Amino acid sequence: MTPLLGALLYVVLAPVLGCLLAGADRIATARMQRRQGPPLLQPYYDLRKLMGKRGAEINGFQGYYLTGFLLFTAGAGALFFHGGDLLLVVFALTLGAVMLVMAAFSANSPYAHMGAHRELLQMLAYEPMLILTALGLYLATHSFAVSAIASAAQAPVLVLPGVFLGYLFILTIKLRKSPFDLSSSHHAHQELVRGLTVEISGGNLALVELAHWYENVLLLGILYLFLAPWGVAAALAGVALCYLLEVVVDNSSARLRWETALRSSWLVALALGGLNILLVPALQKGF
Amino acid sequence: MILQALAFLIIFPLFPALLALVVKRGPLLDAVVWIGALGFAVAALTVAVGYWGSGAGLVLVPLEAPALDLLLLGLECLVLVFLFIRSLSMRSKGGWVPLLIAAQAVTVLYLDLGGALPKAVAPLALDHLGVLLLVVAGVVGALVALYAISYMKEERQHHPERPDRRGLFFFLIFLFLSAMAGIALSNSLAWLFFFWEVTTLCSYLLIRTRGDEASIKNADLALALNVLGGAFFAAGLLWLALGPGPKTGEVQALLASGRPALPVAVLLGLAGLVKSAQMPFHKWLLGAMVAPTPVSALLHASTMVKAGVFLLLRFSPLYQGTLPGQLLAGVGAVTFLLASLQAVGESDAKRVLAYSTIANLGLIVACAGIGGRDALWAGMLLVLFHAVAKGLLFLAVGSAEHRLGSRDIESMRGLLQRKRTLGTMMVIGILGMFLAPFGMLTAKWKVLEAMTAAAPLIAILVAFGSAPTLFFWAKWLGALLAVPPAPKPRLERTPPVELGVMGVLAAMTVAATLAFPAISGVMVAPYLARLFPAAPALDLMPLAAMLGVALAMLGLPLIFAASPARGQRQLAYLAGANAGHGFVNSLHEPQEARLHNYYLGSVLHPLKLDRAALWLGAGLTLAAALAGVLS
Numbered sequence: 001m002t003p004l005l006g007a008l009l010y011v012v013l014a015p016v017l018g019c020l021l022a023g024a025d026r027i028a029t030a031r032m033q034r035r036q037g038p039p040l041l042q043p044y045y046d047l048r049k050l051m052g053k054r055g056a057e058i059n060g061f062q063g064y065y066l067t068g069f070l071l072f073t074a075g076a077g078a079l080f081f082h083g084g085d086l087l088l089v090v091f092a093l094t095l096g097a098v099m100l101v102m103a104a105f106s107a108n109s110p111y112a113h114m115g116a117h118r119e120l121l122q123m124l125a126y127e128p129m130l131i132l133t134a135l136g137l138y139l140a141t142h143s144f145a146v147s148a149i150a151s152a153a154q155a156p157v158l159v160l161p162g163v164f165l166g167y168l169f170i171l172t173i174k175l176r177k178s179p180f181d182l183s184s185s186h187h188a189h190q191e192l193v194r195g196l197t198v199e200i201s202g203g204n205l206a207l208v209e210l211a212h213w214y215e216n217v218l219l220l221g222i223l224y225l226f227l228a229p230w231g232v233a234a235a236l237a238g239v240a241l242c243y244l245l246e247v248v249v250d251n252s253s254a255r256l257r258w259e260t261a262l263r264s265s266w267l268v269a270l271a272l273g274g275l276n277i278l279l280v281p282a283l284q285k286g287f
Numbered sequence: 288m289i290l291q292a293l294a295f296l297i298i299f300p301l302f303p304a305l306l307a308l309v310v311k312r313g314p315l316l317d318a319v320v321w322i323g324a325l326g327f328a329v330a331a332l333t334v335a336v337g338y339w340g341s342g343a344g345l346v347l348v349p350l351e352a353p354a355l356d357l358l359l360l361g362l363e364c365l366v367l368v369f370l371f372i373r374s375l376s377m378r379s380k381g382g383w384v385p386l387l388i389a390a391q392a393v394t395v396l397y398l399d400l401g402g403a404l405p406k407a408v409a410p411l412a413l414d415h416l417g418v419l420l421l422v423v424a425g426v427v428g429a430l431v432a433l434y435a436i437s438y439m440k441e442e443r444q445h446h447p448e449r450p451d452r453r454g455l456f457f458f459l460i461f462l463f464l465s466a467m468a469g470i471a472l473s474n475s476l477a478w479l480f481f482f483w484e485v486t487t488l489c490s491y492l493l494i495r496t497r498g499d500e501a502s503i504k505n506a507d508l509a510l511a512l513n514v515l516g517g518a519f520f521a522a523g524l525l526w527l528a529l530g531p532g533p534k535t536g537e538v539q540a541l542l543a544s545g546r547p548a549l550p551v552a553v554l555l556g557l558a559g560l561v562k563s564a565q566m567p568f569h570k571w572l573l574g575a576m577v578a579p580t581p582v583s584a585l586l587h588a589s590t591m592v593k594a595g596v597f598l599l600l601r602f603s604p605l606y607q608g609t610l611p612g613q614l615l616a617g618v619g620a621v622t623f624l625l626a627s628l629q630a631v632g633e634s635d636a637k638r639v640l641a642y643s644t645i646a647n648l649g650l651i652v653a654c655a656g657i658g659g660r661d662a663l664w665a666g667m668l669l670v671l672f673h674a675v676a677k678g679l680l681f682l683a684v685g686s687a688e689h690r691l692g693s694r695d696i697e698s699m700r701g702l703l704q705r706k707r708t709l710g711t712m713m714v715i716g717i718l719g720m721f722l723a724p725f726g727m728l729t730a731k732w733k734v735l736e737a738m739t740a741a742a743p744l745i746a747i748l749v750a751f752g753s754a755p756t757l758f759f760w761a762k763w764l765g766a767l768l769a770v771p772p773a774p775k776p777r778l779e780r781t782p783p784v785e786l787g788v789m790g791v792l793a794a795m796t797v798a799a800t801l802a803f804p805a806i807s808g809v810m811v812a813p814y815l816a817r818l819f820p821a822a823p824a825l826d827l828m829p830l831a832a833m834l835g836v837a838l839a840m841l842g843l844p845l846i847f848a849a850s851p852a853r854g855q856r857q858l859a860y861l862a863g864a865n866a867g868h869g870f871v872n873s874l875h876e877p878q879e880a881r882l883h884n885y886y887l888g889s890v891l892h893p894l895k896l897d898r899a900a901l902w903l904g905a906g907l908t909l910a911a912a913l914a915g916v917l918s
Contacts, residue, residue, distance in 0.1 A: 056857045059770040087732055095722055098761050105765030108701065108772065109859030110880050116765055117885040120758050127754035135739045135746055144736060198860055259890050266751070274747045 003082045003147065010081035010217070011074060018213020019043050021220075025247060032251045047209055053202035058107045065103035066204050070211040072096035077218035083147030086134045086222075093130075093218070096211065097123055100196070107199035115195020118183035118258065125180070125262045126170035129269035132277060136163035137225060139280040150228045157226040159283040162276030164226050168242060169268045173261070174219055176212075177250035180261045186250075193255070290348050292334050293411050296421070296468040300327050304461035311454035317436050320457055324429035327464055331425025335418045339809050344817045345539065347409035347474065356406065356477070360399050363481045366488050367392040370510065373491070377507045384511045387518045391484075394521040399477060403528035407475030407536040415814030417471045419667055420590075420597050422810075423674040424467035427589045427792075432460055434682050434788040435581035441689050441782070442579060449497060456496055456579075463489040463586065470594050474538050476527070480520055483558070486591050487513040493586060494578045505574030512571040516561025516595075523554030526916075542604060546918075552602040553611045553915025556655075557908065560615070563595025563648040566622045566904030572645055576637045580685025583637060588644050588681050589674035596648055599655035600666050604818055607658025611918060613742060614911035616656025618904060620748035622649030625900045627755040632886045632893055636684045636694045639759060640677065643720065646752065647673050647727070653745055654734055660819040661737035667811045669730045672799060676719035676727060679792035683713040686785050690778045696763050697884060701771035709781050712789040714767055719796040721760040729803060762884050769882075772859065772868060 022043040030037025039045075057063065076092035079085070097119070104116035134144065140156040141149045149156065157164045173180040184196040197208055220239050227235035256264075276283075303323025310316045338346075367388055374384040398404045439453050466489065469482030490513065494506040527534070532551060533544035541548045564572035564587075575587045586592070599606075599615065606612030623646045630642035647669065654666030686709055687702065688694040703710030719725040731753065738746040799806060812825060861870035861880055872878040 054855075056855050058857055058859055061768070061770060087735060091728060091732060094757065098722060098757070098764075101761055102765060102768055106768050106770050107859060108769040108882065109861065110882060111860060111862075113769075113882045117762065120761055121885070121887075123761075124754050124758045127757060128751045131735065131750035131753060132747065135735065135743070135750065138736075138739050139743065142740075262887075262890055269751070270747075277743050277747060280743075 007078040007082040010077050014074070014077060014214045014217040015210060018215075018217050019047070021216055021243070022213065025243075028244065028247050029251055032248070043209070043213075047206050050206040050209070051203055055202045055204070057201075057204065058109070058199045061106045062103045062200060062204055063207075065099045065106065066200070066207040066211075068099035069096050069103065070207050070214070072099060073211045073218070074214045077214050077221070080146055080218055080221055083145060083150070085144045086137060086146055086149065087131070087144050089146070089218075090130050090134050093215070094123070094127065096215075100208070100211075103200065103204075104196050109199055111192065111195040112199045113195075114192060115183050115198060118193075119196050121258050121262060122173050122180065122183055125265040126173045128266065129166045129170040129273050132269055132273035133163055133167045133222065136160045136273065136277050136280070139277060140284075146225065149225050152229055155227055155229045159280055160226065160276055162272035162279075166268050166273040166276075167223065167226075168245070169272075170265055171219060171223070171242075172246055172249060173265065175216065175246055177246055179249075179253040179256040180265075181255060182258055182261060185255070289346060289413065290350060290411065292330075292337075293348060293413065293472050296327075296330055296334060296472065297465055299323075299330060300461040300465040300468070304458045304465070307454050307457035307461065309454070312451060316453060316457065320432055320436050323461055324432040327461075328425045328429035331421050331468070334413075335422045335425075338413055338418050339415075342813070344414065344813070346413040347539065348411040348413070349409045350411065356399070359478060359481050360395070363395055363484060364392060366481075366484050367395070370484075370488060370491070370514070374510060374514070377511070381507065381511045384514050387514050391514075391517055391521045394525055395477075395480070398524055398528055404477070404524065405534060405536045407477065409537065409539075410475035410478050411472050412474035412539055413472065415810060416597070416600060416667065419670060419810060420471040420593060421468060423593060423671060424464060424471065424590045426795075427674050427678045428460075428464045428467065428585060430788045430791060431581050431585040431589070431678060431682070432457070432464075434584075434685075434785055435460065435579075437782040437784040438579065438581050438685055438689075445689065449499075452496060452498075456493070459489050459493050460581075460585065463493075463591070467590055467594065470597065476524060476536050476538060476541070479538065480517075480524065483520060483562075483594070484517055486562075486586075486594060487517060490575070490586050490591060493582045494575050496579055496582065497577065501577045505571070505577050508574045509571040512561055512568050515568070516558045519554055519561065520558035523551050523558065526554055527551045538601065542602070545605070546609075549605050549609060549611065549918045550916050552605040553615070553911060553918075556599050556602055556606070556615055556915075557912060559595040559598035560618060560652065560908065561595070562598070563592045563652065564645050565595075565618050565649060565652055565908075566625060566645075566900040567902075567908065568904070569622065569626065569645050569900065573638060573641050576635075576641050580637070580681055580688070583640070584678050584681035584685070588640065589678040592644065592648055593670055593674060596651040596655065596666070596670060599652055600663065600670070603655040603658045603663055603666070606656050609914075609918065611911050611915035612656045612658060613745075614656070614907055614914055616653045616742060616745050617748075618907045618911065619649040619652025619654075619656060620745045620752070621903045621907060622646065622900075623653065624649075624748050624752035624755075625896055625903070627752045627759070628891050629893065629896050629900075630759045631755050632888060632891050632896075633759075634696050634884065634886065636687075636696050636699070636763075637681075639696065639763065640680055640684065643756065643759070644673075644677060646756065647677075649752075650731065650734060650749065653738070653749065657738055657741050657745060659737060659741060660815050660822040660825075661733055662741070663818070664807070664811055664815055664825065665730045665733040665737060667814070668807065669727070669734075671806070671810070672719070672725075672727050672730060672796075675792055675795045675799060676716050676725070679712060679789055679796060680716035680720065682785065682789050682792070683709060683716055686781050686789070687713065690781065696766055699763075700766045700882065701769045702767050704770055706778055706781065708786055709789075710767055712786075712793050714764065715793040715796055717760055717764045717767070719800070721756055725796070725800050729800075766884065 023040040027037040072092055073096035076089050080089045101116045101119050104112045137149050138144050140159045141152040176184055185193045223239050224235050227238045303319050306319045371385055371388045466482040466485035473479040491506050491510045494509050495502050532547040561568040626642045626646035630639050633639045651666045651669050654662040691698050720727050858865045863870040866877040869879040
């Protein structure tokens, strides 16, 4: 597969995959709660409905920020599936996330303001581990290029077990799962935990959903890199298992205070990610 | 010819300096500052462009002038005597400060008159690193001086009760620019030390400008710490004269003598740590924020503190791959992390900028300590980008402070809507500091790539420090971009000179982002090719991706400006009926909705962070010194 084709396929297929993933997530969640759950394509129906709504905006800037959020998130993913520099992918993803936060800030309303801060808190919590993931994959494979990492001789997870677990930990935050869904939970029962998007509606909210689908596929793609040398089937099965684990965690835990979220993710990043990275040369000698 | 050009750069600013002292105020002072600033910038750029165009490597400029050496020695003694007398009247405890100054004076006299240190054959030299510092000092220095004309006038209107010291103020600014040119161009260690002490003097007196209690206290603190830095410098010279290493009075000869020169390089590096406000010596930079904003922008953000990292970058080839080098890098990385965390808890815009400056200098120190082609590349570009973007931010905060009557970030909520141009300047500055594809982030990306293999521990610290910078910049940016529901009272106009200067800096921030590869190719790459001839060509390919992002970012607003507005406007959701600026509360009374930023005080205790900064910084600095001296 040529690099350009990879990027193109991602741009076209990621929304489909992301949508199916969201649908499967909702069904799995429902079954864990002994419910029937919605049809697999429910997220798609929701998106269509959002797009059909009459627009209502709190100011003229939100559309701009949210388009930026979508473009930069999809751009980060395209760069990833193009085989580009993993660290740049992380930075582009961050740029997209900042755009989303700015959409909330620009509303200047109390709930959106709090939501924006809580999203920033989440970024503060996951950002170190996200960067450490890129650094770890570099140390394991001697390259920041996704194409080179994917074609490594041995699975990076073997020398990076700590980094892998650390990434799984912050994946809970990135996927907006309990116990770390501080800014935008899937279960919108309070304005406080949905503050990030409380002032966003209609087509703009559809942009947010779409960007999340792109983002989730990219995040699972990074997970896939850890397992890639084991072959497509095994690696995909591993990724699916990890995602299922996230759903289980989501359904079996209550939301934590932000202090706990921040402290625990930095501790995990330091203890699992940092220590693992320092030990990579020793681990590599072991093989 | 080259000798005259370099001498001109150092001597020229002294004329406007002395004239300012004579003229003191009025339109004539404005004219002196305009001519002096523009003249200095043009001269610096002419020399720089000529040098880049010539394709030359290191240009040594021999000069045989014993009288000049004697003159500089006399001036240096004058500076030290002046500082000695001032330090005697310091109010806070600090009895050791006069002692250290006296020790420096004795050292200088012993080394110069006793002939323990050979005289430099080529006291001046020109290379890409020096030219980089020269351009930063010349361009940013000139712009800030022009801005200061207007700012100091406003300052005078706002505080008519304070004595008018504008003549002295501009004297010190131009004296400082002369000293910066000296630091950038000196090859003689004795000359370098002289200009080093002059910047200490300028900084001390400029922090005192306002003459109130806080200014005097913080000026004393800056003096005390910078004297300590000077003592490290003197100790380095003394070691050079008496120690077992090479015997030379020239920076370049020291570099050429390799490993035996390491102890001296580490001692001089410690002086650089103090000058660039690394932990545990960082307190003076925070205190220096009491000075008028142009001083903060020029001395304490874009140029003088860069002299510190300049020295470290200069000796970086000696540090590369050594234990003392790693420890110095550790000081920088710890400073980057802790200063970024402390900035999260600040709401005073200037203190946020000060902490962010300390943090970014830490990043450059880490680059210098690790060494190698890529780290040095990132470090040099950081010097440039940080000078432009941070200079812009300080000036924008200064103008906003005069408009809003406060420099609290909370008071800047909705600034972009209230003051469109000024707000745009501040937004560009903030974007330049932390967001892709702007230069700072591009350089940080290279820092991480360069360090992961060479020093994973440093890279981990940088990864952790990166997150809080995101937090405090995004929260500030969010405050600026907030769209308030109703117009607030109109603000006074920003003077056109101030806007013009900020406009130039903002344009430079954007242009530097777009012209990144060209800047790297002209200003930095030839230097690295000379230092690391064996290294493969710089991989700038991902930069092309960055440029794509840059164009997307610039293009997006245009698309949006062209498309019609979407949807109807609605009011914010306030869990109740909207009423004016707020909502109707449960007692049926209108209640104002107030917003306040997060400072994370329950996790990031300022005192604990302070203590960590002190112990970690001091421990690592001490370890670096010991490892350096014993190497």
